[in-house]
Amino acid sequence: MYKIIKKQELNPTVTLMEVDAPFVAKKAEPGQFIILRVDEEGERIPLTVADFDRKKGTVTIIFQIVGGTTERLNHLKEGEYIHDFVGPLGEPSHVEGLKKVAVVGGGVGCAIAYPVAKKLHELGAEVHSVVGFRTKDLVILERQFRAVSDVYKLMSDDGSAGEKGLVTDALKALIEAGNVYDEVIAIGPVVMMKFVSLLTKQYNIKTTVSMNPIMIDGTGMCGCCRLTVAGKTKFACVDGPDFDGHEVDYDEIMKRASTYKEFEKREREEACNLFKKEVK
Amino acid sequence: MPNMSLKKHEMPSQAPEVRNKNFKEVALGYTAETAVEEAQRCLNCKNKPCIGGCPVKIHIPDFIAKVAAGEFEAAYQIIQQTSSLPAVCGRVCPQETQCEQKCVRGIKGEPVAIGRLERFVADWHNANSCDLPVKAEPNGHKVAVVGSGPAGLTCAGDLAKRGYEVTVFEALHLAGGVLVYGIPEFRLPKSIVQKEIDNLKALGVKVETNMVIGRVLSVDELMDEYGFEAVFIGSGAGLPRFMNIPGENLKSVYSANEFLTRVNLMKAYKDDSRTPVLHAKKVAVVGGGNVAMDAARCAKRLGAEEVYIVYRRGENELPARAEEVEHAKEEGIVFRLLTNPTAILEGENGMVRGMTCVEMELGEPDASGRRRPVEKAGSEFTIECDCVIMAIGTSPNPLIKNTTKGLETQKWGGIIADEHGLTSRKGVYAGGDAVTGAATVILAMGAGKTAAEAIDEYIRSEN
Numbered sequence: 186m187y188k189i190i191k192k193q194e195l196n197p198t199v200t201l202m203e204v205d206a207p208f209v210a211k212k213a214e215p216g217q218f219i220i221l222r223v224d225e226e227g228e229r230i231p232l233t234v235a236d237f238d239r240k241k242g243t244v245t246i247i248f249q250i251v252g253g254t255t256e257r258l259n260h261l262k263e264g265e266y267i268h269d270f271v272g273p274l275g276e277p278s279h280v281e282g283l284k285k286v287a288v289v290g291g292g293v294g295c296a297i298a299y300p301v302a303k304k305l306h307e308l309g310a311e312v313h314s315v316v317g318f319r320t321k322d323l324v325i326l327e328r329q330f331r332a333v334s335d336v337y338k339l340m341s342d343d344g345s346a347g348e349k350g351l352v353t354d355a356l357k358a359l360i361e362a363g364n365v366y367d368e369v370i371a372i373g374p375v376v377m378m379k380f381v382s383l384l385t386k387q388y389n390i391k392t393t394v395s396m397n398p399i400m401i402d403g404t405g406m407c408g409c410c411r412l413t414v415a416g417k418t419k420f421a422c423v424d425g426p427d428f429d430g431h432e433v434d435y436d437e438i439m440k441r442a443s444t445y446k447e448f449e450k451r452e453r454e455e456a457c458n459l460f461k462k463e464v465k
Numbered sequence: 466m467p468n469m470s471l472k473k474h475e476m477p478s479q480a481p482e483v484r485n486k487n488f489k490e491v492a493l494g495y496t497a498e499t500a501v502e503e504a505q506r507c508l509n510c511k512n513k514p515c516i517g518g519c520p521v522k523i524h525i526p527d528f529i530a531k532v533a534a535g536e537f538e539a540a541y542q543i544i545q546q547t548s549s550l551p552a553v554c555g556r557v558c559p560q561e562t563q564c565e566q567k568c569v570r571g572i573k574g575e576p577v578a579i580g581r582l583e584r585f586v587a588d589w590h591n592a593n594s595c596d597l598p599v600k601a602e603p604n605g606h607k608v609a610v611v612g613s614g615p616a617g618l619t620c621a622g623d624l625a626k627r628g629y630e631v632t633v634f635e636a637l638h639l640a641g642g643v644l645v646y647g648i649p650e651f652r653l654p655k656s657i658v659q660k661e662i663d664n665l666k667a668l669g670v671k672v673e674t675n676m677v678i679g680r681v682l683s684v685d686e687l688m689d690e691y692g693f694e695a696v697f698i699g700s701g702a703g704l705p706r707f708m709n710i711p712g713e714n715l716k717s718v719y720s721a722n723e724f725l726t727r728v729n730l731m732k733a734y735k736d737d738s739r740t741p742v743l744h745a746k747k748v749a750v751v752g753g754g755n756v757a758m759d760a761a762r763c764a765k766r767l768g769a770e771e772v773y774i775v776y777r778r779g780e781n782e783l784p785a786r787a788e789e790v791e792h793a794k795e796e797g798i799v800f801r802l803l804t805n806p807t808a809i810l811e812g813e814n815g816m817v818r819g820m821t822c823v824e825m826e827l828g829e830p831d832a833s834g835r836r837r838p839v840e841k842a843g844s845e846f847t848i849e850c851d852c853v854i855m856a857i858g859t860s861p862n863p864l865i866k867n868t869t870k871g872l873e874t875q876k877w878g879g880i881i882a883d884e885h886g887l888t889s890r891k892g893v894y895a896g897g898d899a900v901t902g903a904a905t906v907i908l909a910m911g912a913g914k915t916a917a918e919a920i921d922e923y924i925r926s927e928n
Contacts, residue, residue, distance in 0.1 A: 208681050222638055228731060228740040229638070253739060269638040271675035401731070401740075404636050404677055405862050406646075406703035407723035411714055418707060418714065423864070437714055440815035444716045448741035 187221075187270040190243055192263045195325040199249050199293050200259050201235070207242030209234075209272045215300040216278030216395065216427055219244065220403045222269040223257045230254050231400045233297040233426070234273060244272070247296030247325070253452030260456075274403040275426045278393070280304055283367045285311040287359065288334075289352050289381050291373020292318060297395055298372040299326050299333075306333035313359060313366070314338065317352040317377070321345035353380050366390050371430060375439050382430035392430035396421040398442060412438050468505035471574030476581055481795035485765050488650045488734050491792060492556070497537070500585040504532035507577045510569050515579060518567040520911030521548050521619070525564055525579055532582055541590040544583060545598075549622030549665065550615065550910065552591060552657045553644060555584025558907045559786050591660050597667040604628035606924050609693035611678045611865065614642020615906045616699030616897025618665060619913030620920075625668040627921050632693070634676040639730065642701055643898075644906070646730040647722070649759050651766070655729075679864035684872070684893060694927070695892045695920045698880060699913060702859045702898035708751070712809030713855070717743055717817045721752070721760045721856035728763045745852030747771045749820050751806055752856030753778065754903075758789040760854045761798045772798050773848060777805040777825050777838045801848065803827070805838065809853050819847045861899050869893070877902065886916030887923075894920055 191203035209219060218233045236245035248255050261267065278301050280286070286305050290298030295316050305312050314334040318324050319342045331337050338355040339347025348355065356369070369392045371381040378394040385392040398410040398421050405423040412419055415432040419425065477493040478484070484491050495503065507529040515525040524543050531540035544551045560566075560580035568576030608624050610617045613635040621631045639645055641658045666672065678684065678700070687693045705720035707713050724742070727733040731740035748764040750757050753776035765772045774793065776783065779802050783790055794800070803825040812818025824844035827836035861878040873881045873889035879902055886894040896912025898904055 208676070212681055226732075226739060269675050271636070271638070271677060271681075273680055274677065401723060401726050402637060402703075404703070404864065406705070407726050408705040408707070408720035409723045411707075413714060418709070437815075441714065441716055443815070444743070445741040452739060452741075 186266040186268060188266055189261055189263055190241075192261075195247065196323050198323070199247060199296070199325055201245060201247045201296075202258075203243045203245045204267060204270060205242060206244045206270050206272075209244050209270065210237045210239050210242045213237040213244055213273040214277030215280070215304045217273035217275045218397075218403070218426060219246065219270055219272030220274060220400065221246075221258070221267050221271070223254060223261070224268050227257070227268060228254055229269075229401055229403075231274070231397065231403055231422075233395070233397065234300065235296045236300055244270075247293065249293040251453070252449040253456040256453050256456040271403070275422060276424070278304075278370070278395075278427050280308065280310070280370075283308075283310050285313075285364070285366050287313045287315060287356060287364070287366045287369045289356060289369060289371040289373070289377075290314070290316040291352060291377040292323065293325070294373030294377070294395075295326055295330070298370070299329055301370055301372070302330060303333045311335050313364065315340065315352050315355045315359070317341065317355075317373070318346060319343070351380075352377060353384050356381065357384055360388055360390070368393060369430075375435055375442065378430060378433075379435035382433070382435075386431050393427050394430040394433060396426045396428060396433070396438065398438060399444065412441070467508055468502055470506060473506070473575045473578040474499050474503045474581070476578075481797070484651065485762070485796035488766055490654050491651050494588055495581055495585045497535075497585075497589070500532055500582060501535055503578050504529045504582055506570060507533065508569055514567040514569065515564040518563040518565075520563070520907050521914050523547050523564075523583070528586065529577065529579070529582060532586060537586055537589045538594055540586045541594070544586060547914075548910070549619045550661045551583055552587035553615070553653060553661060554907055554910070555580055555582075555587050556653050556657075557648060557905075559905060561787065563907065591657070598664055600667070600669045601626055601628040603630060603669075606630065606928070607632070607693045608920060608924075609634065609687045609691070609696045610699060611684070611696065612636075612642055612699040612701055612897075612899070613640035613662075613672060614699055614701050614897065614909060615644060616701075616899070616909035616913040617642065617697065618662065619910040620697045620699060620896070620917045621670045622665050622668060623914055623917035624920060625665065625670045627917075629921075629924075630669070632671040632673060634678050634682075635672060635674045636677040637730065638674050640672045640674060646726045647756065647759070649725065649729055649763050650734070651762070652759065677864070679868040684865065684869045684890075688892060694924050695894065697886070697913070697916050697920065698865055698888070698893065698895040698899055699897045699909070700862055700865055700899045702861045702903045704860045704862050704878075705855065706858045706860065707855055708806065708857060710806060710808050712811060712817070715809055715811055715817050716815045717745060717852040718809060719852070719854045721750070721756045721854055722859065724760050724854050725756070725763065728767070734763070734767065742767065743852055744768050745850075747773075747850040748852045748854065749773045749775050749806075749848055749850040750854045750856055751775045752858070753783040753785060754856065754858070755785045755789055757856035758785045758793045758798075760856050762793055762796055764852070764854065765796055765798060769852075773801050773850070774798055775801045775804050775806060775820070775822065775848070777803065778835060779803055779827060782827075782835045803838065805840065806853075807845070810847070812851070817851055817853055819849045820853055821845060821847050859898075859903050861902065865899075884915070885919035886912060887919060892923065
């Protein structure tokens with residue numbers, strides 16, 4: 186059992202939790218993920234490590250409430266326990282040696298992009314962060330991003346926060362303004378990563394994307410998280426989650442991610458009291 | 466006077482048309498009366514060839530003599546001297562190629578039903594005895610076991626019985642390895658596995674779940690920082706193989722590991738499970754081993770109207786146990802033999818609509834000794850299906866190999882170990898599928914047992 190040390194609502198659909206997991210905290214690196222089960226009957230879901238504190242022995246996760254499991258997770262309070270919490274899984278992000286990097290985050294993906302930006306900043310790289318949200322109320326980690334970024338570009342679909350437009354618009358403007366990046370790191374919705382990669386391909390800038398497909402064990406056993414990279418089948422859990430953005434088959438990933446969409450919707454409705462009240 | 470019937474007593478089972486709609490155990494087990502009668506078929510031969518066929522060397526004629534005398538607990542005590550998981554072995558061992566194959570009664574007629582008797586004795590003990598195993602006097606030495614499948618559990622049990630402080634590290638949230646994620650409930654109820662694990666805990670074995678060795682702790686850290694004097698690696702062969710044919714990443718294509726894990730470990734067969742699984746109408750399972758049979762029979766139970774086993778060789782080459790093939794056929798699984806898939810076809814929304822296959826014929830024997838399947842020219846045809854399950858084998862997980870310096874492995878990933886289980890690293894032993902590649906529960910148990918003996922000798926010699 187793993188105790189929730191701190192819980193904080195970042196916006197109405199995104200929650201941060203700091204969890205007591207000393208073994209995981211000792212080894213975790215940016216880019217890696219954990220798998221958790223909320224309770225004894227729970228499914229296993231992967232969540233990327235958003236932060237860790239080796240001294241305190243805690244790992245921070247940030248999740249969006251999308252299905253039954255994240256709904257149930259969000260019901261837990263500070264001081265309560267998560268039943269299972271295993272990790273760190275996957276390969277850490279390789280950021281050593283980079284001098285100037287654009288970190289692109291979309292929505293809750295910013296929770297994963299942030300520790301990467303932070304590590305780059307600590308290693309002395311020039312960090313340009315480009316983050317996008319649908320609207321003002323959904324903006325997360327602004328203060329944290331600003332603290333580790335040389336340039337911070339905030340974009341929103343409706344223009345209610347930062348500039349109106351997509352992250353690709355802002356990234357394109359930065360590149361066109363003469364910024365030469367060693368690498369672009371994009372983390373967010375698959376469709377965003379796809380279009381960032383299409384853009385950077387035109388400028389021939391190395392691009393890394395972070396995949397978060399459906400998983401069960403997270404150790405290479407089930408093959409559920411497989412994707413096609415440069416024509417070859419890879420497992421996101423052990424070969425990734427980071428991959429070369431120019432080689433990933435995004436359309437296949439989007440299809441596979443929708444496998445249990447109907448089930449997820451039903452599950453969330455069952456787990457959420459608000460939905461229940463509406464039905465009654 | 467022994468019972469000279471040429472046939473062994475039949476195993477009472479659920480009727481095929483009933484059981485293919487539920488996940489309850491297929492075989493119901495002998496009654497005490499049947500067990501005694503069957504036990505009386507044993508001739509108690511002097512040279513006991515059956516023991517030679519058992520990878521963990523159970524004293525077979527001795528325990529059977531106790532069953533014949535109606536002393537079931539005494540029979541159990543004999544089995545448990547050498548086997549840590551009797552209720553499991555009585556169910557999933559391929560006795561027909563092991564102990565029962567060597568049975569003298571099998572020369573003329575059927576061998577003694579050793580497996581069924583073992584199962585009866587273990588179940589009788591679990592139902593009637595509340596005695597927990599007695600902890601051995603601690604000897605002050607610590608051993609780590611990586612993986613809680615049959616190899617790891619056996620090694621842990623044998624070491625604990627010798628007084629070692631044993632900790633088993635399991636990557637998943639539940640101990641049991643393939644016994645809980647792979648083998649379905651109807652063949653091996655999970656409560657039986659749990660009971661066996663509880664017995665090990667009573668012996669003093671500690672089980673740490675959610676610990677992926679190679680990520681959270683390395684083998685070196687276990688030895689250098691946590692004081693384990695030896696490590697046994699029983700991490701299995703969990704990495705699923707795919708065929709690398711077009712369409713394999715469509716939505717309704719599963720590896721057998723994924724499908725079985727969803728259904729068994731995550732209990733997706735229950736309506737209220739929070740782990741989803743697709744309930745397909747027509748399912749094609751590719752492969753001919755026990756895992757393929759398990760996947761096919763699960764798919765049928767989840768409500769599929771038609772389930773096919775698609776296998777590129779013939780009936781005689783099927784690697785699955787004859788009993789499993791028989792059970793699958795009885796339950797209505799259709800065998801499409803000498804058939805090899807070439808592509809999986811995409812239908813609506815990225816789901817499967819069919820699988821293109823070619824007919825095969827058998828040529829000359831290949832390296833495995835089985836006749837090599839050769840494609841028949843112009844024989845291409847399509848099997849209509851909405852789900853495909855790939856059950857064509859697994860290889861060892863590279864995680865431990867990649868994080869343990871100096872641990873030598875085969876090209877295909879198997880850890881290299883000598884006949885005692887010793888690897889290229891001092892104090893590091895390995896056994897089961899992690900060494901051999903995918904094999905059986907009992908062979909893994911045999912390897913765990915051998916390694917436990919070697920570890921005991923090693924630690925004694927070092928102290």
